[in-house]
Amino acid sequence: MNKLLLTLSSMLVASATAFSAHAQEAKGDAKAGEGKVAMCIGCHGIHGYQASFPEIYRVPMISGQNAKFIASALNAYKKGERKHPSMRAIAESLSDQDIADVSAYYEGHGKGAAAAPAKAPSPSAKVAELLNKGGCVACHGDNFNKPIDPSYPKVGGQPADYLFVALKSYKTEGNATWGRANGIMGGIAKQFSNAELKELAGYVSSLPGELKTVPQSRFR
Known part of the structure; x- marks a missing residue:
């Protein structure tokens, strides 16, 4: 188990370093991102919305998600590292700045007063x-x-x-x-x-x- 965690930690540091270098290329603007999310709303802005490929499942919640992760995922769809026809088509339509702006928007979207943590x-x-x-x-x-x-x-x-x-x-x-x-x-x-x-x-x-x-x- 310790060996697995050590390996994971080493890979995580390498991955985070590589991503950080890419992320420095574009700084996200949440306000600009608000005008760029029309293609996201049709799935991620509807409670309980279900995708049908490759099987039926509810789409993930993305409001409040880490901006760096959203950007990483979109870039992975854009490069074909994540394979999904609809998501790849959307990601390919976005510039690096668009991705940074959309990611920044969703990181802060829906955040309000912090609720008491549930057990x-x-x-x-x-x-x-x-x-x-x-x-x-x-x-x-x-x-x-x-x-x-x-x-x-x-x-x-x-x-x-x-x-x-x-x-x-x-x-x-x-x-x-x-x-x-x-x-x-x-x-x-x-x-x-x-x-x-x-x-x-x-x-x-x-x-x-x-x-x-x-x-x-x-x-x-």
Whole structure:
């Protein structure tokens, strides 16, 4: 376990350093980003909205997500490291400045007075064992909402079906339209069966989270 955490830490430092160098190229402007999110609202601005590819699942909440992670994800779709036809088409339409602005907008979107933190449920013995095996807290932090680097996502409270599909995508190889190329997450996800990934997704979804879906209109 210690060896796994040491390896993860080394990879995280390298990844964060590389991302930081890229992020310095464009500084996000949340106000400018407000005028660039029309293509995001149709999915991420509707409570309970479900995607249908590669299967039916609720889309992730992105209001309150780390700006650096949103930018990292969009750039991964743009480069084809994350494969999803709709998201790649959207990402390819955005300049580096657009991505920085949209990311800055969503990081602050929906933030208001801080609510009292809810008590996190304890995992079952089986889930605790799976979490320990994957070293999940080492990256995503307390309640899966305090990642060790802002280029990593908050995931606590995200829809369970989304988390399950996302985790499975890291195991997918050789598919032209679906999958995520990420050495860290790929190595972790491949340790688990899909049934185990579903259990992990269910627990992480049950945690109190900071992310929201804030209803938005295309005609503002």
